[in-house]
Amino acid sequence: MQLFYQPDFEQNATNIVFDANESKHMFKVLRKQAGDLIKVTNGRGLLAEGKISIITQKQCIVNVSGFEFKRKKDFYIHIAISPTKSNDRFEWFLEKATEIGIDEITPILTEHSERKKLKLDRGERVIQAAMKQSLKLYKPKLNALTKLDDLLNIAKEDEKFIAHCEDSQYKKQLITSCKKQKSYLVLIGPEGDFGPQEIEKAITKNYKEVSLSEERLRTETAAIVSTHSLNICQLL
Amino acid sequence: MQLFYQPDFEQNATNIVFDANESKHMFKVLRKQAGDLIKVTNGRGLLAEGKISIITQKQCIVNVSGFEFKRKKDFYIHIAISPTKSNDRFEWFLEKATEIGIDEITPILTEHSERKKLKLDRGERVIQAAMKQSLKLYKPKLNALTKLDDLLNIAKEDEKFIAHCEDSQYKKQLITSCKKQKSYLVLIGPEGDFGPQEIEKAITKNYKEVSLSEERLRTETAAIVSTHSLNICQLL
Numbered sequence: 001m002q003l004f005y006q007p008d009f010e011q012n013a014t015n016i017v018f019d020a021n022e023s024k025h026m027f028k029v030l031r032k033q034a035g036d037l038i039k040v041t042n043g044r045g046l047l048a049e050g051k052i053s054i055i056t057q058k059q060c061i062v063n064v065s066g067f068e069f070k071r072k073k074d075f076y077i078h079i080a081i082s083p084t085k086s087n088d089r090f091e092w093f094l095e096k097a098t099e100i101g102i103d104e105i106t107p108i109l110t111e112h113s114e115r116k117k118l119k120l121d122r123g124e125r126v127i128q129a130a131m132k133q134s135l136k137l138y139k140p141k142l143n144a145l146t147k148l149d150d151l152l153n154i155a156k157e158d159e160k161f162i163a164h165c166e167d168s169q170y171k172k173q174l175i176t177s178c179k180k181q182k183s184y185l186v187l188i189g190p191e192g193d194f195g196p197q198e199i200e201k202a203i204t205k206n207y208k209e210v211s212l213s214e215e216r217l218r219t220e221t222a223a224i225v226s227t228h229s230l231n232i233c234q235l236l
Numbered sequence: 237m238q239l240f241y242q243p244d245f246e247q248n249a250t251n252i253v254f255d256a257n258e259s260k261h262m263f264k265v266l267r268k269q270a271g272d273l274i275k276v277t278n279g280r281g282l283l284a285e286g287k288i289s290i291i292t293q294k295q296c297i298v299n300v301s302g303f304e305f306k307r308k309k310d311f312y313i314h315i316a317i318s319p320t321k322s323n324d325r326f327e328w329f330l331e332k333a334t335e336i337g338i339d340e341i342t343p344i345l346t347e348h349s350e351r352k353k354l355k356l357d358r359g360e361r362v363i364q365a366a367m368k369q370s371l372k373l374y375k376p377k378l379n380a381l382t383k384l385d386d387l388l389n390i391a392k393e394d395e396k397f398i399a400h401c402e403d404s405q406y407k408k409q410l411i412t413s414c415k416k417q418k419s420y421l422v423l424i425g426p427e428g429d430f431g432p433q434e435i436e437k438a439i440t441k442n443y444k445e446v447s448l449s450e451e452r453l454r455t456e457t458a459a460i461v462s463t464h465s466l467n468i469c470q471l472l
Contacts, residue, residue, distance in 0.1 A: 092328065099457050100449065134452045173471050213336065213467065216370045221335050228464050231449065235409050236472070 002030075003132045004040045005139070009048065011069070016040050016048060016062045023060040038062060043131065043139030045070050070137045076183035077230045078104040080151055081223045082113045082190035091126045093220040097227045098130035098140055106143040108151060112192035118145045148187070148198060152205050157185040161210045162202040163222055165193045174210040174226060178233045186210075186226045191219060238266075239368045240276045241375070245284065247305070252276050252284060252298045259296040274298060279367065279375030281306050306373045312419035313466045314340040316387055317459045318349045318426035327362045329456040333463045334366035334376050342379040344387060348428035354381045384423070384434060388441050393421040397446045398438040399458060401429045410446040410462060414469045422446075422462045427455060 004026070009016045018026065026032045034055055040048045040062060050064040079102060083090045094105065107118050123142050131139050159182045161174060178184060187194070187202065194202075203209065212225050240262070245252045254262065262268045270291055276284045276298060286300040315338060319326045330341065343354050359378055367375050395418050397410060414420060423430070423438065430438075439445065448461045 096457055096460075099451060099453055100461065101451050133454075136451070175468050175471055215335060215337050215372070217335055218369075221332055224332075224460070225336065225464055228461055229468065232411050232465060232468060235411055 001039060001135065003135050004038055005043055005128055005132055006040050007043050007139075009040070009042050009046070009064075011046060011067050013048065013064055015053075016050065016064060018060040018062075020058050023055065024057045026060050027055050027057050032060070041131075041137045041139075043128075043137070045072065045137050047137055072138065073101075074181045075230070075234055076103045076157070077101065077227060078106065078155075078157060078183070078185045079188060079223050079226060080106040080108045080146075080148075080185060081188040082110050082219065083107045083115045083118050083145075084191075084219050085114045087122070089218070089220045091123060093223050094123050094126045094140075094142070095130045096224050098127050098136070099134045100224070100227050101231045102140050102227050103138070104141045104143065106151060107145045108148050108187070109145055110148045110190055111195040111198055112190045114190060120144060148194075149201075151187075152201060152207075155185050155205075156183075158182040160185045160187075160202075160205070160207045161226075162187045162194065162199060162207040163210050163212050163226065164189055164199050165216075166196070166199060168209050171209040171211050174212055175229045175233060177208055177210055178230060180234055180236075184230050186223075186230070188219060188223045188226065237275060237371065239371050240274055241279055241364055241368055242276050243279050243375070245276070245278050245282070245300075247282060247303050249284065249300055251289075252286065252300060254296040254298075256294045259291065260293045262296050263291050263293050268296070277367075277373045277375075279364075279373070281308065281373050283373055308374065309337075310417045311466070311470055312339045312393070313337065313463060314342065314391075314393060314419070314421045315424060315459050315462060316342040316344045316382075316384075316421060317424040318346050318455065319343045319351045319354050319381075320427075320455050321350045323358070325454070325456045327359060329459050330359050330362045330378070331366045332460050334363050334372070335370045336460070336463050337467050338376050338463050339374070340377045340379065342387060343381045344384050344423070345381055346384045346426055347431040347434055348426045350426060356380060384430075385437070387423075388437060388443075391421050391441075392419075394418040396421045396423075396438075396441070396443045397462075398423045398430065398435060398443040399446050399448050399462065400425060400435050401452075402432070402435060404445050407445040407447050410448055411465045411469060413444055413446055414466060416470055416472075420466050422459075422466070424455060424459045424462065 047068045050062040283304045286298040
């Protein structure tokens with residue numbers, strides 16, 4: 001099964017129309033033809049099945065024959081991460097987190113962040129490709145680069161965690177601190193870690209201090225390991 | 237702290253001598269000088285501290301002033317994986333698994349494997365770099381490409397698992413199937429999965445069938461997720 005993505009259709013659609021970019025890819029690279037049966041998701045739980053009626057380099061139209069809807073999971077994983085200097089490492093995190101299961105990603109600007117700017121379009125493409133490849137019907141949400149302070153003021157998740165490397169008697173392992181079927185937010189700092197004031201402020205906002213591993217992990221590895229730990233938590 | 241690797245010294249060494257390759261890197265790239273204090277591991281639990289006495293492009297000699305020895309963990313993780321077509325994805329697995337914590341890796345040749353040959357030297361370098369970067373004193377062992385049948389005949393781990401995508405009433409989640417403080421072997425198949433006969437044969441050799449996630453994972457993601465699950469199992 002090969003999955004396509006078109007964000008705009010709803011359950012009453014009779015046709016799904018792809019834009020020029022996606023149509024060209026389907027026509028030239030994937031060599032799709034009129035009459036081919038394909039599956040399309042809107043990235044919001046809806047899967048449509050249909051037959052290609054028209055396909056050119058500029059346009060692809062699918063006649064919809066049926067729908068399936070997948071309900072959301074009963075937990076929600078949001079990771080806020082200070083983007084790595086290397087684009088590759090950040091994009092690798094986006095790909096793997098999408099595969100393993102993540103709902104929302106917020107790149108954050110912290111005291112020791114090395115990247116002050118971030119283009120979202122490449123990251124968004126990585127997420128869409130990983131969603132299609134791993135046959136997901138929900139597209140993770142990628143937010144714009146946000147100041148840590150602003151995020152601390154607006155976050156509404158049930159369980160909030162800050163993963164840092166400072167010594168603290170209150171720090172526990174994430175896997176033993178989280179409860180099932182909740183919404184979660186985990187803050188992952190830059191290579192130079194969060195500053196002491198940042199940690200202090202998160203604690204006053206009821207973030208629990210957590211450790212992710214006995215090992216020293218890179219930023220992007222810490223983010224993946226958090227994502228996987230919260231998924232595993234649901235199975236225990 | 238910056239960690240260096242020299243595999244040959246033991247706890248009675250007074251000097252550690254680096255080869256031309258590593259010496260050149262230390263001298264030209266890291267700009268180390270005579271008199272600098274450095275730390276060196278032999279990748280077998282031993283950490284030496286000492287002062288650089290001589291450094292040129294061809295040779296670096298360290299006068300050892302002291303040792304620490306770290307005991308092995310009380311569990312052992314061995315992942316056998318059919319290498320991905322893309323070198324990048326396989327090397328990414330080696331790097332991340334080393335960071336998260338792995339002891340042994342065996343690339344395997346299976347019925348649907350796309351890669352029939354594998355050069356070990358690049359993979360070995362990736363493992364060494366990740367070991368130094370994440371300050372580990374044990375270097376994971378990378379075995380040569382091995383036929384699945386041969387591995388099935390020689391594996392001696394306490395708990396052996398085969399992760400596959402076929403339906404099976406006996407399949408459980410890896411995280412709920414493993415016991416603490418054991419040696420583990422997990423078989424991870426190629427993109428086209430293990431063949432039915434391969435799965436059958438593993439079962440007769442007492443491998444338990446496991447699933448790693450509710451999600452469809454790429455080969456290298458499945459291998460990372462297994463490595464992390466077995467590490468997490470020790471914390472529960």
